[in-house]
Amino acid sequence: MNQDINIKKVRLNCYRQSKVPGEFMLQMRVPGGTVDAKYLSYVEYIAKTWGDGNFHFGTRQTFDITGISYENIPAVNEYLETYIKEVDAQLCNVDMDTVAHEPHPWDPKEGYPTIGARNITACIGNYHCICGNCNTFELARKIEPIIFPSHYHIKINIAGCPNDCNKAHLCDFGIIGVARMTYHPERCIACGACVRACQHGATRVLSANPAIGKVEKDPCCCVGCGECVRVCPTSAWTRQETKFYRVILGGRTGRQTPRTGKMFLNWATEDVILGVLKNWQKFSAWVMDYKPEYLHGGHLIDRAGYKKFKEIILDGVKLNPECLVAEDIFWHETEYRSNFNVKPLSMHHTAGPKG
């Protein structure tokens, strides 16, 4: 096998290099992990026509098709036009003729313009789940045009509730649907179901007050899961109409310093989430001196420092009155190598515009 292939260019086009030289795996974006089932026939067609017939569930909820030969990529890209137009341009309102919001004409026959911002993953959320507090894929579809197409990397996971089945704690920007509850004491029969549910499955913020025959709540530590609403036989607990979100920042996996994300925002509204993400490009560009590198968001926060991140990311964002912001964040990394960060000054990374 003697091939001259610019694999970085192919990767940017959303084809991953195979261990078999000359073969690639296509990754089709599925923002929020939910699309019309009719697109499964597209997957089947690509896999059977140009791939090896197999289909893999991408770990970031992409449709992955293995065994595509380099020379077939143009044909696959041409076939992808409908899918990309229908899913990204129409369903998610993505302006395909931009990269990082700058004009950049897209050739619809050329496949994906960039792999940059990764596919936004989501659990099924309240579209189906009895625990979900928000419609996860609708939120994903609103975020997609903000972060894509862009060469700046960000991994966003959306979980419908604090159960966090979708691992918002293990990505750059994890979003968790949370509910703020209203207590209707006139409907409470003091059965204790909510107290037990909170104790068993959440943060023990509810307690029965025998002097008043009612339930009391420590609102400070409420995790916003809505279990009290779910178990209440009388609708004495209800979710407020406004949807709220928690943002877990800077989580990651990886070979060097994997870590769980930490809470950045609590009780943020959708407008705040979208406003913050609109600043993501600006922050990434500033850190890398306007030259995108293959680096995920959490690392950029490390380089700039959380306080710089906070300054840029909240710029111009009008926070809702309930919204709380982390003053500081102290992550705890797994250091595969002890004192991983201790090294000669010359090896230190820098952030911000140079010169």
Add this chain to the structure above:
Amino acid sequence: MGYSLSVSQADTVLHELQRDYRIYAPKRFPKQGRYSDTDIIRYAEVNSFADIVWDIKSDYPAKEVITPIQQAIFYFTEDEYRASKVKSKPILLLARPCDINAQRIQARIYAGNGGYDDLYYSRIRELVKFAVMDCNGGDDTCFCVSMGSNRTDDYALALKFSEDGVLVQVVDEDLVSYFEGMPQVDYTHTFVEENELKVTVPDLSDKNVRKALKTHPVWQEYNSRCISCGACTVACSTCTCFTTRDVIYGDNPEVGERRRVTASCQIAGFDQMAGQKEFRSTAAERMRYKVLHKFHDYKARFGQEHMCVGCGRCTRRCPELISISATVNKVSAAVDEIRAALNR
């Protein structure tokens, strides 16, 4: 007298009626359902025709208007007390036949039962006039026809709703004046005669059958399925059980109030006696108690009719998807089995 009202005419009449009546009807509470982005429909005072949810069944029954989940019964200060008061303005309660029949059934428990009239029930009940809402047989949990509660004659108004307005039959002469100048039509209310769902109530007249049913394995599945949350009895049109609870104001235990609060035979501790003795300590036993009360015991005690009116709300509200109609049909099958064994 019959009238055909447009939406705006219905609003006019509603506002006229509001001078003399508080009007209660099923009302939508957006996004207050058990699951995210689901609504609940429950009884509340309505101020416009658009507030009235007429096309689907309410999650909670009409009984909440007459016997609220919670009410103050008296206030106490040291050795003095005074009874709570209720608003004296009459109530016009929009309800389907199941909910109206449920009030006759509840009345036997609250009023005159044991030679005693319950003040807190009667003082509200006597303020209530019903406006029967047209029902086309409800949803797939409804079985009023099986329980004989599909008809009623206890109503002052009969209402047939549509998107465009409402047809009204005025039965109570006192209400005719509120419709002055409104377009008259011939309208006579009719009742649903068949539900999609049919339930066979078991024949439990034989004491030996009842004894065998008590320990029959048919109840066992509820030990793993029922979570004893009580949602079924709160949603029940006819359940009457309540407890009393003293609420102490601040740090002075001599000052406070006594409240009547809905209780549920399905919640553990309901039947706990002094010495922690419980009659029914498992979910299956509690389920058996409820089912037999609704489909045998009440009728045995009061005669005439079963307690269940077949509104199906317990089925709709059960978070574990336990269907009362399926349960009763299973019990009927168990009774057939028992009877066959006894006759062998």
